[in-house]
Amino acid sequence: MSPDSTSSPEPMVGKPVVGKGRPVVRRPDVDSLFSINPDGSRNAIHPADVRGRFQLRKHLLWYVLIAVYLVLPWLHIGDHHAFLIDIQARHFYLFGNTFNSQDFWYAFFFITGLGFSLFVVAALFGRMWCGYACPQTVFLEGVFRRIERLVEGPAAARAKLDKAPLGAKFVRRGIKMVVFFLLAATIAHSFLGYFMPTEVLLEAVTSSPALHPTAFVFVLVATLVLFVNFTWFREQLCIVICPYGRLQGALYDPDTVLVGYDHKRGEPRGPAGQSGAGDCVDCYRCVTVCPTGIDIRNGTQLECVGCANCIDACDDVMAKLGRPAGLVRYDSQRGFETGKRRFFRGRVVLYSVLLLAGLGAFTLALTRRRPFEASLVRAPGVAYQLENERVHNTFDLQLINKRPGPRKFTIEVVGPEGAETMVASLVVELESLENRRIPVHVFLPQVSFKQGLRAELRVRCEEPDGVLERLASAPLLGPGRRRH
Numbered sequence: 001m002s003p004d005s006t007s008s009p010e011p012m013v014g015k016p017v018v019g020k021g022r023p024v025v026r027r028p029d030v031d032s033l034f035s036i037n038p039d040g041s042r043n044a045i046h047p048a049d050v051r052g053r054f055q056l057r058k059h060l061l062w063y064v065l066i067a068v069y070l071v072l073p074w075l076h077i078g079d080h081h082a083f084l085i086d087i088q089a090r091h092f093y094l095f096g097n098t099f100n101s102q103d104f105w106y107a108f109f110f111i112t113g114l115g116f117s118l119f120v121v122a123a124l125f126g127r128m129w130c131g132y133a134c135p136q137t138v139f140l141e142g143v144f145r146r147i148e149r150l151v152e153g154p155a156a157a158r159a160k161l162d163k164a165p166l167g168a169k170f171v172r173r174g175i176k177m178v179v180f181f182l183l184a185a186t187i188a189h190s191f192l193g194y195f196m197p198t199e200v201l202l203e204a205v206t207s208s209p210a211l212h213p214t215a216f217v218f219v220l221v222a223t224l225v226l227f228v229n230f231t232w233f234r235e236q237l238c239i240v241i242c243p244y245g246r247l248q249g250a251l252y253d254p255d256t257v258l259v260g261y262d263h264k265r266g267e268p269r270g271p272a273g274q275s276g277a278g279d280c281v282d283c284y285r286c287v288t289v290c291p292t293g294i295d296i297r298n299g300t301q302l303e304c305v306g307c308a309n310c311i312d313a314c315d316d317v318m319a320k321l322g323r324p325a326g327l328v329r330y331d332s333q334r335g336f337e338t339g340k341r342r343f344f345r346g347r348v349v350l351y352s353v354l355l356l357a358g359l360g361a362f363t364l365a366l367t368r369r370r371p372f373e374a375s376l377v378r379a380p381g382v383a384y385q386l387e388n389e390r391v392h393n394t395f396d397l398q399l400i401n402k403r404p405g406p407r408k409f410t411i412e413v414v415g416p417e418g419a420e421t422m423v424a425s426l427v428v429e430l431e432s433l434e435n436r437r438i439p440v441h442v443f444l445p446q447v448s449f450k451q452g453l454r455a456e457l458r459v460r461c462e463e464p465d466g467v468l469e470r471l472a473s474a475p476l477l478g479p480g481r482r483r484h
Ligand code: SF4
Pocket: 261, 266, 279, 280, 281, 282, 283, 284, 285, 286, 287, 297, 313, 314, 317, 327, 328
């Protein structure tokens, strides 16, 4: 076993509950949060080290994810960021696709699809997302806890340090806090890179806060929030705040694969060699490695984030005892009870259909998306003017280039017949996502004016594979006509 388990068999025993007699050592139960003491104070969880097949897989995945989370804002596809929600410019860049604020409705289908993909994962494998891919877990377990282990030692030493006077832990805790703060600041800056172009971010970092006050305040607040979260709040985020965690109970069914304890095989628990005892030797190792401080032998609990630490810990114990692995394992309630498993069920099919509907609608909307917008809108001010027996209507042709690169537009006057139409510019070149208003004046002899006449312009856009065109039109207003 690891040094943790031998040097301190129960580093995670909580604050003793003092009654009339001797203090009773508190152990995790299903009626209370083990991370909160009965007097309301925090019971810091220090999970012991654990090794095993799931740890290896998780750590490999975490390093890939950390690289993705931190590097993604800096990547470019073509002329644009690979992923950027540019709040100030109200532009969005998603893997080569460019969107402006008018396209925000696409987000509904995209987020719906993503949301149902989490539902499918939860219905099939419980909180696998939480234990393997959630940024909270990835950074807490993959970065912060590892640094804490390096600076303060194993779980028992960390628990001891918690109780030590300030003078005795000042240097170690101080080093840890400084490193944690720098890491929190790094993550906060990377996080801001999802909402602000990284070139502007770099400029903001290297210039006075007065030049970018909003970004400065955002990074300051995000750094403090991340620092408090990863230093102190930790598993409470998953247990108390995360809405996905709260939803889990509604998403599970008896066939959902979860981390669980095989009661049939393990009970009655007792020391190895005791006659009639099950396979659980009550070594408490599965509890000491749990980052949320629960005893998986008490059954499925809301606090379990599906990290599989207890599986690796128990498999290790079983290997040492010469017993088969899997006393604690991934299995469904039905699997534990009957040995049978069902993969396809009604709710999995329903969530999958909703997931495909959301992503399908998003993909369809993307493929049918207009590459540019051209609309004729009445200019602010008077509805029309009478000048030398001519009706004068003023419009703005609003052009938006939604392509990832610059495009050239040519404008042609189509109607109405008999009118003199003046367009400020008949050839316009727009950068990607550039939005420009081009003044348009339409003069029509008063005698020719009648209700229903429309000003019409044809806009052509030169694409590498051909020419796209759109007709922009708006009603003409004149004397004796009511404005539409
Ligand atoms: S389930 Fe496994 S790790 Fe947990 S107490 Fe029993 S034998 Fe030990």
